[in-house]
Amino acid sequence: MAAAAIGLSFVDAAIPLPIPGIKPGLANIVVLVVLSRYGLGAAIWVSLLRVLAGSLLFGSFLSPGFFLSLSGALCSLAALALAGILPERHFGAVSRSVIAAFAHIGGQLLLAYLWLIPHVGLFSLVPLFASAALLFGTVNGLVAAHFLEYKKVEAPHQVPLQ
Numbered sequence: 546m547a548a549a550a551i552g553l554s555f556v557d558a559a560i561p562l563p564i565p566g567i568k569p570g571l572a573n574i575v576v577l578v579v580l581s582r583y584g585l586g587a588a589i590w591v592s593l594l595r596v597l598a599g600s601l602l603f604g605s606f607l608s609p610g611f612f613l614s615l616s617g618a619l620c621s622l623a624a625l626a627l628a629g630i631l632p633e634r635h636f637g638a639v640s641r642s643v644i645a646a647f648a649h650i651g652g653q654l655l656l657a658y659l660w661l662i663p664h665v666g667l668f669s670l671v672p673l674f675a676s677a678a679l680l681f682g683t684v685n686g687l688v689a690a691h692f693l694e695y696k697k698v699e700a701p702h703q704v705p706l707q
Contacts (some may be wrong), residue, residue, distance in 0.1 A: 546587075549604070550575040550595040558603065567677045570685060572599075573621070574643060577638050577689035585626055592618045594622075609661060613653045620652025621645040638693060642686030646678035 553571040560569065572595050580588035596618050601612040628636060628644050654674065658667050 546575055547591045547594040548575040550560065550591055551598050554595055554599040555602075564673070564677075567674065568622070569681045570646065570649070573649075574685050574692070575623075575687045575697040576621075577642055577645075577686065578692050580625060580641075581689075581693050583630060583637065585622075588625065589622055612660070614658055614692050617649035619650040620655075624648030637686075639683060639686030642689060643679060643682035646682030646685070647675065650674045650678045669699055684706035 550572040553575060557568045557571050562568065572592075576588050576592050576595075579591045580692070593615075596614050597606075600606040600608070600614065605611050622645075624644050625641060625646070628641050631640075654667065654671065658664075
């Protein structure tokens with residue numbers, strides 16, 4: 546699953562977007578599916594392996610981009626851990642994805658403010674980044690929900706191995 550997340554990180558990097566710093570976060574689809582299927586521990590491993598391996602493959606290990614990605618991933622994972630106490634009946638993959646997307650961008654903006662750009666003007670970008678988090682969080686959550694539902698429907702038709 547980590548390999549799928551890393552592959553989707555490459556797809557993310559290849560998508561041309563008009564605003565620097567905003568990406569769809571397609572790898573988070575994998576993290577959401579892993580979280581739902583295998584639990585928080587596995588989701589943490591997949592997310593952190595994606596950040597580490599992606600930075601090594603992109604040549605950005607220990608660069609500001611690496612630390613921004615890591616801070617976003619850690620904040621997202623913390624938010625998903627806290628969201629785990631929410632009733633799944635009311636808070637499914639889409640809700641959790643949006644929560645994670647907001648935490649991700651919040652962590653990145655906080656690190657950028659504390660380390661790279663210590664100017665309050667940075668927070669004038671919050672509406673733009675929040676809009677992107679809402680949009681991409683919703684889309685990624687819908688895709689993750691589709692995969693999770695597809696596996697539920699597919700499972701009864703499988704022939705058991707003996």
